[in-house]
Amino acid sequence: MLLTPRTGTTGIGIPRTGSGDPAPRSRTRNSRRLKAALLASAVSVCLVAASAPPAPLGVGDRLFPTLGNPGYDVASYDLAFTYPGSNTKPLQAVTTIDAWTTETLDRINLDFAHGTVDTVEVDGRPATFASAGEDLVVTPERPISEGSWTRITVRHTSDPVSAKGQDGGWVRTKDGLAMANQADAAHLVFPCNDHPSDKAMFTIRVTAPNAYTAVANGLPAGVDKVGRNTTWTYRTQHPMATELAQVSIGRSAVLHRTGPHDLPMRDVVPAKDAKQLEPWLKKTPDQIAWMESKVGRYPFETYGLLMADASTGFELETQTISLFERDLFTEPAYPKWYVESIMVHELSHQWFGDSVSPRTWSDLWLNEGHATWYEELYAEEKAHRPMETRMKAAYAASDRWRAAGGPPALPKAPAPGQKISIFRPNVYDGAALALYALRQEIGRPAFERLERTWVSVHRDGTDTTADFEELASAISGRDLSDFFQGWLYGEKTPPMPGHPDWKSQAPVK
Template sequence: MLLTPRPGARRVTTALLASAVSVCLLAASAPSPAAPLGVGDRLFPHLGNPGYDVASYDLAFTYPGSNDKPLTAVTTIAARTTAPLERINLDFAHGTVRGVEVDGVPAAFTSAGEDLVITPQEPLPAGSAVRVTVRHTSDPVSADGRDGGWVRTRDGLAMANQADAAHLVFPCNDHPSDKAMFTIRVTAPEGYTAVANGLPAGTDRRAGATTWTYRTEHPMATELAQVSVGRSTVVHRSGPHGLPLRDVVPTEDRDRLEPWLKRTPGQIAWMEEKVGRYPFETYGLLMAEAQTGFELETQTLSLFEKDVFTEPAYPKWYVESIMVHELSHQWFGDSVSPRTWSDLWLNEGHATWYEALYSEEKADRPMETRMKAAYRASDSWRATGGPPAAPKGPKPGQKISIFRPNVYDGAALVLYALRQEIGRPAFERLERTWVALHQDGTASTSDFVRLASTMSGRDLGGFFAAWLYDTKTPPMPGHPDWKSDAPPARQGRR
C-alpha cells in the first residue's frame, strides 16, 4: 500500500477511516458458547483463527448493477484441521449469513465479535479435510471505503482489503500467514466487465448477465484479493518472456491512459534484473475512478486511483515511481508475505527501496539524497510510529494507521544502512536469494536477519537489533556526519 498525497493538500486522505463494524448474522441456535479467536498477531490480535489451514477459497459474487444494494455471495473454503475442532471460527463481518454447510451437512452458526462461529454436527478430528460453504451477502454500502473491503467506484466496485478488511467482503481466515489458492466467480449485468486475481477460466453468458471466472496459479493472502466490476475495458499486451499482461481501465479513458500502461513491460524487465523473474502468472493495473488516498498491491492486479495518471500536478517520474512501488510488492509482500503484521517493514521498506532506486536510475534523483532526508526525520518517525520492525498499533478506529513513515522510508533507510554495511554485491545477492527462497510463502524479520547474516558471512544480529528495534536511529555506516532530528519535547499541561 502506498498512501498518495493530494496536490495542494496538507495531509493524505484515506478511504479506510474505520468505524465500528456492525455484524449482521442470522444465527441458528448454537449448542455451546462462542467466542472470537485470533492467531495472536501483536497488531491485530483478533485476526485469523487457529486450528485449521485453508487450502483454497471459491468465491462467487452476484453484482446487482447498483452500488447501494448488497451482492449475493457463496464462499466455499477447503481446509485441513491442525487440531481437534468442535467449532470453526471464520473472520466475517458486514454481511448477512443465510446458511452454512460443513461437508455438505447443514451446520449451526452464530456471531462473536467479528467472527462467524460454526458448529458442525460432529466434532472434527485433527488432520481431517473439511469443506465449509457459507451463503451470505456482501455489502458495499456502509463499507464504502471507510472500513475497507469493497470500494465504490464511479461505475462499479473494486476491493481494498489491506490490512484487515477481507472479512468485510467474504468469510475467511483473514491473516497473511494463511495463504491459499483462489477461484473467483463474478456475475454482473450486461454492460459490465468483471476482472479478478489470476487468469481467466471461462465466461458464461445467459439471460442478460455474464459470469466471469478467474483462478490464481499461486497461493494468495486474503488481504490481496481483488475484484473489479465496472464499465471497463481490459487491455492486453505481453511482458518479458511472454508474460500475459492485462490492465483494467474505464472504457472512455482507454486511449488517454495508454502512455502509462505501455510502461509496465519495461518496469517488469527492470525489476527482474534486480531480483529475478516475476513471480506470478500475470500482471496489470486496475485504474479505478475512486478517491481512496492510496494505491494497493493486490496480487497480479494492482489497484490505482485513475487520477494519479491524469492529475497534471504529479511529475512523470513520480507517477512511474508509484507504479514501480506497487509492482515491486508482487515480489515483496505478495509472493513473500509477512508472517505477522509487525513484519510489514519487509513489504513497504522494499517497495520504497525499489521505487527510489528506479527514480535514481531513470530520473536522476539520487538515492543518497532521499536517504539522508529520511535519516534526518528518522528519530521523529520512530517516536511517532515505533521502530520499523516494532510499529505501534493502529489508532482506535483507524486500522490502516500502521502505514506510517517508519515502515516506508524509515524501513528503506534500514536497507540502505545494510547495503552500506555489507556492500552492494552481497546486498544484491541477498535480495535475489530472499525472494527465491521464500516464493509463494511467508517470512519473518528473523528470517531476513538470518539470511542476511549467512549471505554476508558474519553475524548481523546486533546491527539489525539497533536498526529495527531501537527508539533512536543508529549511526549510518559510511556517513558519520548524518544527523537525525530529535522529536520535539512534549509540553506539560498548564
C-alpha cells in the first residue's frame, strides 16, 4: 500500500503519509513454522466445547490479535459474486473454502463481519452458525478430526456500503466496484482466514449485467453469457493472501499487451479514459524488465494496472493487478518521474509482499521498506533523483518517526478506529533507510545478492524479519544481529555507516 500524496511531491517523498488440492510444500513448511511462531501466543486450545458460547479467535498477531483463526490451513477459496447492477446494493455470494485441519475442531471460526449469512454447509451437510465479534463461528454436525480435508460452503451477501467503524473491503467507483482489503478487510467482503500467514489458491467468479466487465486476480478461465448477464471466471496460479484479493466490476476497457518473456498483461481502466491513460500503461513492460534486472524474474502469471475512478487515498499492490486511483495519472501537479516511481513501488510489491508475504503484520516493513527502496532506486536511475539525498532527509526524521510509530520491525498498534494507521513513515522511508544502512554495512554486491536470494528462496511463502536477518548474515559472512537490533528495533536511530555526520532530529515532547 502507498498512501496517495495530497500536498506537494518534493523533499523526502513522504507527503503521502498525511498523518482445491493440498497445499504446496512451501506452504506446508510455513504452516508448521506458523504454529510455532503464532499459536503459542494465540488461543491455547483449538478444541472448543460444544456447550461454550461462540467466541472470536485469532492467530495471535501482535497488531491484530483477533485476525485469522487457528485450527486449519486454507488450501483454496472459490468466490462467486452476483452483482445487481448497483454499487449501493448487496451482492449475492457463495464462498467455498477447502482446508486441512491442524487440530480437532468442534467449531470452525471464519473471519466475516459485513454481510448476512443465509446457510453454511460443512462437507455437504448443514451446519449451525453464529456471529462472535468479527468471526462467523460454524458448528458442524460432528467434530472434524485433525488432519482432515474439509470443505466449508457459506451462502451470504457481500455489502459494498461501509458499516460504521469499518474501513476497506469493497470500494465504490463511479461505475462499479473494486476491492481494497489491506490490512484486515477481506473479511468485510467474504468469509475467510483473514491473515497473510495463511495463503491459498483462488477461483473468483463474478456474474454481472452484460454492460459490465469483471476482472479479478490471476488468469481468465471462462466467460459465459446467459441472457442479460455474463459470468467471468479467474484463477490464480500461485497462492495469495486474502488481503491481496481483487475484483473489479465496471464499464471498463481491458487493454492487453505483452511483457518480458511473453508475460501476458492486462490493464483495466474506465472505458472513456482508455486513450488518455495509454501513455502511462505502456510504460509497465519496461518497468517490469527494470525490476527483473534487480531481483530476478517476475513471480506471477500476469500483471497489469487497475485504474479506478474513485478516491481511496492510497494505491494498493493487489496480486497480479495493482490498484491505482485514476487521478494519480490525470492530475498535472504530480511530476512524471514521481508517478512512474509510484508505479514501480506497487510493481515491486509483487515480489516483496505478494510473492514473499509477511508472516505477521509486524513484518510489514519487509513489504513497504523494499517497495520504497525500489521506488527510490528507480527515481535515482531514471530521473536522476539521488537516493542519498532522500536517505539523508529520512535519517533526519527517523527518530521522530520511531517515537510516533515505533521502530520499523516493531511498529505500534493501529490507532482505535484507524486500522490502516500502521502504514506510517517508519515502515516506508524509515524501513528503506534501514535497507540503505544495510547496503552501506555489507557492501553493494552482498546486498544485491541478498535481495535476489530472498525473493527466490522464499517465493510463494510467508516469512519473517528473523528469516531476513538470518539470510543477510549468511550472505555477508558475519553475524549481523547487533546491526539489525539497532536498525529494526531500537528506539533511537543508529549511526549511519559511511555517514557519521548525519544527524537525526529529536522528537518534539
